[in-house]
Amino acid sequence: MALPHRLSFLKRASLTRHLMAQKLFKIMEDKKTNLSLALDVTSQNQLLEMADELGSELCVLKTHVDILRDFTSDFGSKLRKIADKHRFLIFEDRKFADIGQTVSLQYKEGIYRIADWADIINAHVIPGPGIIEGLKGSNLLLLAEMSSSGTLAKGAYTKKAVAMGEAHADTVMGFISLQRLSELPGMIHFTPGVKLKSGKDPLGQRYRTVDEILTKNQSDIIIVGRDITHAKHPKTQAALYREKAWSAYVQTIA
């Protein structure tokens, strides 16, 4: 099926009332980057250092706060300063997956206090719409598809995730997916599992190329992890991904 013509991020910013989606569209256009970095390190200090080193290349920094061995309660405020300096958004990839009452506590309470510092969070739709109600007031991505082998997030499941997101467009600002799934201009598609070459890791993660995801599948943002963080020269590698991703985007809206 041929998708309708693709609108620019700037145009889409004007067509949504979701404030965080608007903000992200503008950051992308201003900085000319649709690259999100998955900073999956287990040291908070290393995370903050790399965020500062690579921040200029990113629209979104993706974190897993719960793998940091040396987490301290000033993590959020320290990361916020770096985010403001380089103008990127902070996306805590918590993958909330419980009933509304519980995710509400997990988001706001506990020692991580994710609600205090994360611009964007995400959630699985498996518990039903109550999970979105429980995260009301956040800026939420729903997991509609996953990049891992044998995932059950496909077909009817994916369709239900998209419908649930579109029905809650005050909270939901997009999807984790392998492709463009929603025609609502404010819905932003993030795709993980992207590398320069396609392939697979020993625990079932599958990798796809930038062109496959952004040109063929018309997703909006690529999420790249180890291929940047474990590169010899992370900054050069991040710049390369940024350039590739941005030119793929520009070509599809031409």
Added chain:
Amino acid sequence: MALPHRLSFLKRASLTRHLMAQKLFKIMEDKKTNLSLALDVTSQNQLLEMADELGSELCVLKTHVDILRDFTSDFGSKLRKIADKHRFLIFEDRKFADIGQTVSLQYKEGIYRIADWADIINAHVIPGPGIIEGLKGSNLLLLAEMSSSGTLAKGAYTKKAVAMGEAHADTVMGFISLQRLSELPGMIHFTPGVKLKSGKDPLGQRYRTVDEILTKNQSDIIIVGRDITHAKHPKTQAALYREKAWSAYVQTIA
């Protein structure tokens, strides 16, 4: 469809090679309890106090470590002492839901170090079998069904979750479900959302009765939360649930 005759927990202990499943079956028979308490409080001290107060009634204590405001690194060892004193297992209801590489870090790393103190953990199957590989060495429950309204964990999804669990019976020891789903004797079924009266909460959680879950649906363990923790006399209420649940179990194996 009529299910085969139900075996006693003691018999099932002899029919599984999963050590934690054996241990749980024996605790249940010895203490005569198939009650699990969901201790969803946001204070670590309150959690530890209530665990000590109610521990004698329980086979399993269910925690959400990430909602504790005052978490300290000795939480695990303190809870372990109480668990050993009253002989119950600790089930951290983390609902892991990411790719194998990430859940492995979330389970072992970070400041919670769940692997160090939780006897049992759980995971969604949505990412595919890589999530079970990533949690190898743990004692894992898979979420095959949920108690919340509009959940997508049903039908074909539930069947795939059961198949995935049965194919990894070295790690997986059971399911979160609304009913008995697997005929493998070592697979233990835990059901949340149980109250004395059926009903619904404002964020979509649905409640079912003890008899519906244990007698009609032939689940093994009921998980009860607010109806005990928020009762005027939590200990009396826990004893009541324990008695109701145990007599429902005894009747079905008679």
